[in-house]
Amino acid sequence: MNGALLFDPLFAGPFATGLCFAVLLPLLGAWLRLRDEWLAALAFAQTAAAGALLAMLAGAPLLLGGLAAAALAAGLKHAFEGATRGAQGAAYAMLLLLGWGVSVLLVANLPLAERMGHALFDGQLYLTERSHLISAGVFAAGALLALRPLSRRLLLAHFFPDLFRARGLSERRAHFAFDLLVAGALALATMSIGVMGAFALIFVPPLIAFGWAGSWRRALALGVAVGVASYVLAFGLALALDQPFGPLLALLLVAAGVASALGRRWAGHA
């Protein structure tokens, strides 16, 4: 692998763009995993892709379409906040199918959408521009700032729901704010690292971290470490082997997840 390519100005921007998501998505994934709502992440990413394609057809900015569709999906999820776990899961699955159906139909019928559709699903990280980097950096910084106060509320609502309500705090408001963060992050990430790449980064690192970490803080740190390490490796491999980035990232994370599960079994944890 030619490591110097990582520092080539041509690739430095895309690398930094993806790095923002490699840090942010595993963090957000930890709270999604805590709430057992990881399927919602895939639904958000898929809906964002459909929104971007629809925006392209309408002549609007892709980013705007993706963000709007993901925010709409977050709003729909919010409507199911008080529902049973089964009903919530069904709603996420429906959203996922809706996003996938719209995207594939557009890709199949419109030549312009075909190229963009493949880019959104495979990840178009190397084609990202300065605007992607700025939006990713600003969003990641804002999300990290917002997570600090939101984290305590989400954890309190999970571990002490009665105490949370008794203190006059609104679970629905805290969850909706978090869902909007997740939807925004996934919409932006989908535009650069693709639907499944973004989903892999939000799903697998917390899965690994939850198995090994002894505390929440360590789980967050381990999740970010796994996300960043997998991302850097996938980026380098994709450049060296001239392969699409998204699938390589997903495969690396799957390999890490399997190795983690085997390691835990060997260590007697599972």
Next chain:
Amino acid sequence: MSGDSGNGGEPPLLAAAGLSAGYAKPVVGPVSLRLARGEIVGIVGPNGAGKSTLLAALTGAARIFSGRVDKAPGLRVSLQQQQAPAIDGIPFSGAELLALTGAPAAGLPPWLAPRLGERLDRLSGGQLQFLYLWACLQAPADVVLLDEPTNNLDPDGVAFLAGALRRRARPGAGEEEGGGNACAGAGLLLVSHDARFMDAVCDRTVTL
């Protein structure tokens, strides 16, 4: 109507008058009670009498059909109900749990204090129950509401809890062990089916 005239002197932190509460329809009441700082009041009654619903109504989680609830201005309430959330597979330590509610670790029983750094899903049912109780009991609050606090506790745990409740209500009142609670003198409202425990710790009880 179930009633409690209170201790008369101290102004109440929390008072219910002719309270009838439930969800789709009333399941408890009418009931009246008063809780002042430094008091431990018990709510007793058979299963299904509406004890937990009464606690929920006092914190606004259940619907009030008639009567009223009065709270002292700026009242801080801490509440622990029966169902603990799912914790399996979640990397959360005991120390982090206490930090969430602002409860100090000082004063924890010796069979639990050394395990604070461990994940919650590695603790026994009794240890976990006590830790949740401690987190709510010692949280900064004027009123603490506990629902079936002796569930899953062994006799040692129940005895330690009884002492902790008295210290929480009346810190510095000459209890045997060091307290460690950061905030002093709360009013405690307990729901339990354990008559012996309630007789031992409560200043008075309200029967539903």
